[in-house]
Amino acid sequence: MPIPTTGFEGKNSAFDSLTQATLEERARQQFVSQLRKHIMVDMAASMRKVYTNSVAPQAAKRRRRAPRNAVEVRRDMLPNPYFRAWSALRYTAQELTWSSVRPQIERDLPRLVDAARSTARAPKKYGSLRLNPDLPTPHDMQQLDIHLMPGGFHSEFVPDDVAAGAMYHHGTAVFAGGFSLRARGGGVAKSIAKYLAARDPQFKPRRLLDMGCTVGGNLLPYLEVFPRCEAYGIDVCAPLLRYAHARAESLQTRVHYSQQNAEATDFPDDTFDIVCSSFFLHEHSIAVTRRVFKETLRILKPGGVMVHMELPPDTETDPYYSFYLNWDAYYNNEPHYAAFRALDLRREVLGAGFAADRYFALRIPNHGTVSEADFEAVARGEKAAPAHGNGASWFIFGARK
Secondary structure, three states: OOOOOOOOOOOOOOOHHHOOOOHHHHHHHHHHHHHHHHHHHHHHHHHHHHHHHHHHHHHHHHHOOOOOOHHHHHHHHOOOHHHHHHHHHHHHHHHHHHHOOHHHHHHHHHHHHHHHHHHHHOOOOOOEEEOOOOOOOOHHHHHOOHHHOOOOOOOOOOOOOOHHHHHHHHHHHHHHOOOOOOOOOOOHHHHHHHHHHHHOOOOOOOEEEEEOOOOOOOOOOHHHHOOOOEEEEEEOOHHHHHHHHHHHHHOOOOEEEEEOOOOOOOOOOOOEEEEEEEOOHHHOOHHHHHHHHHHHHHHEEEEEEEEEEEOOOHHHOOHHHHHHHOHHHHHOOOOOHHHHHOOOHHHHHHHOOOOHHHEEEEEEEOOOOOOHHHHHHHHOOOOOOOOOOOOOEEEEEEEEO
8 A cells, every 4th residue: 555654564564465456456445545535634624614614603603602512513513514525425435445455355365364374373483372262252342343344353254264354454554545644654653662762761661562452553663662672462353363463473573462351461460561552442431441541550560651542532622623533433333432532531540540640641743744853852841742633643641650
């Protein structure tokens, strides 16, 4: 896919390349990438103008005040024809993202399964794969195809299936393909790792855990910044983990993957220097999130850092932008999304047992979109990160133990 990258993030391994798009499929995927960019950049900017110039004044006159929250903005915007057209196009583009890669994956699935199976059975490996067929699949995941991805992340159609992993890896490349945001090696994981290293040059993590790791796209880049770190990834979905393991082995990278629920892992106390996640917590109920925070505190070493990347909460955004971000809660099969963004994250983290003076929440730049000097200036607190939107910056929060 047309995404300039360096390092692990976005890089296709020999395993990924076992499925190849035809010329027609590639053209379709490039079209979908550009369609998404048009919807998420050009049309989104026009929709904000429609709200500012038309919908908001009329609503303020009727209500005799400005909107207080995203729910009120949504109520005002629902009848608007521009929003309805934009929303329909965005939903369609989401479906097209997956359907654009599905033919090549179905065509090449036997080859992918054989390669992943051979990798898992190989006597000598860089990392490891540990599956637990008795681990229950969370109810929410069984009921909904998250992100509208057909079959969701957990479904298995053949023995030792990797279809969900292949769909996720190649589909997300289409999803991001219209945005050249990683041209110098950016993305979530690279940006967070670079921030941690710049903020505290003495921090030398030896063991890292990525919760909800999917196929490892936001795990492997940590190893570029912390090459001596021992990496672990957990997820509840076996097809994702099989794909992640085969991919890491193909890249000759040592990662230990295991099928576990982040609410209750089998790792000993005080195991990790970093426990992280990306776009993970908002897929779960508040009760689950609270248990994840407590489990993280247990398995972190003293002085270790918990760092989660999520879209900014309601407290960081104006009511319109909150309405815009909450689209996924209503139309993208992510029912907990809006409730998570409404949380008081500081209170939740402290409620899990972390100390108040160890909590942090901030925006950091996407490492691929600013100069190294500007990135380090933000890390030192000398400059502000770019405004959030279309991958220009990432919102992170967490705490030191």
